[in-house]
Amino acid sequence: MPPRSNEIEVRARGIAARELLRGGWSESFACLKVPRGLRWSTYKERHFAMKVSDRNYFALKKLHSLTGVVPIGLFLLEHFFTNSKALQGETAFNNAAAELARIPYVGLVEAAGIWAPIAFHMVLGVLIATTSQANLGKHGYAKNWQYTLQRVSGIVLVFYILFHTWMTRFDANYLSSPSAYAFVADQLKSPGIFAFYVVGILSACWHLGNGLFGFAIHWGLVTSRGAQRNASRLAMAAFIVLSLVGINSLLAFTGRGIYPDLLTKPHGAEHGPVVYQGGQH
């Protein structure tokens, strides 16, 4: 069989590493178990079917890590900010949503800043998850739990984001609804959808929070054991705070959100609740 083009490229670049790696690897794993009914050669062909050059692979992995924080992580913060407007009532939320729709070049911002990065992060993330051989049962260390949950939450998020985007962005009933708040509040009356939203929000908060820990090591922001421990603690704190904010904004749509006075009175508290005037939509 003639070598694939990328193999020629690798040789041309004088990198014998891949060759060595592939030789040593497949040979040494040849007698390990492969999925039932699948020959090793078939398995190998299938797995190595998609090829990119080594340096592009590195760049793609870097981009995967980066997109998780910027812009996807930033978007989640913005999303929770807008959702939390629901704590101030229907009008406040609907106005905030309408305000977002008036962002200049909104279509471009949405496609390039949210959809494209999420789609990229999602596809590569699922591919990364398939390279794992989870062993939590045998080695139940705390970090192994974090590692496994990172992958599980990622897979949950694929389904959640598809459902959530469909329901609150493309569904005809949503688009024709006079009040975004009322539509979501109505949907959340179904216990199944409410539970799925809770799972989705917790997954998103975990994936970003714990992802920050991975990001810090991946980019070499923390190296020593103490620095990594601190990064892990900060990541867990981020998960908890994000979860509380996220779940509270969800409860706001059911009229059960907690809105302590303390948080409403940075200044001008004597004026009472904020009254929204504008917002034609």
Next chain:
Amino acid sequence: MPRQKIELRIRRQDSPTGSSRWEEFSIPWQPSMNVISCLMEIRKNPVTKQGQKTTPVHWESSCLEEVCGACTMLVNGKPRQSCTALVDNMPDGPITLEPLTKFPVVRDLQVDRKPMFEALKIVKAWVPIDGTYDLGPGPKMSAADAELNYAFSRCMTCGCCMEVCPQYNSHSDFIGPAPLAQVRLFNAHPTGRMNAHERLDAIMGRGGIVDCGNAQNCVEACPKEIPLTEAFGDLGRQTTVHWLQSLFGK
């Protein structure tokens, strides 16, 4: 109270491609036994607990003082050196012995750890000083650096970290924790540093540092307490800087 008899459950496999089976053994207790002396006891009289004649159990060992890594196997499900697995320190009940699962089995408890040695070649885990003339003495290393580097130099390629790593398996390209940690070691060496970019290039491809998933099982399993996860943070930094320099220029 010491046990009277030692019960062992051993996963046996006659050939690299053969299927595996369990065999049980019961041997008399003696003071200060380790797993290897148990295996030697079985070898004297290879009869199973059920009284069936069998072949002696095959294993690999060399130094018997936890510095060569050859006798690494799964003892009660955990990867460790069988020479320092002392029977008297183990909980009651049968002792389970299995070969490492991430390396091909040669026979019984012996595995071929060749993938690790190949990986060390890939990452160029050495300091190239061969030449046609005397290069003279190399640069000095501070005592503090030497101490940290010593921690990484204790690696005996036993494979415990590879065994517990969820990213190191038959459907992933990842070369595993042990070889990567050696890049950290040799890139910190005053003379080895001169070829740092070559090692970084080698680990910036498929199966390299970006395939680490931060499960951090490796550092828990390492019998030599090598700060493997510190190495990966450091290599993350080195490869990031190296990558940005290649994109934008130094």
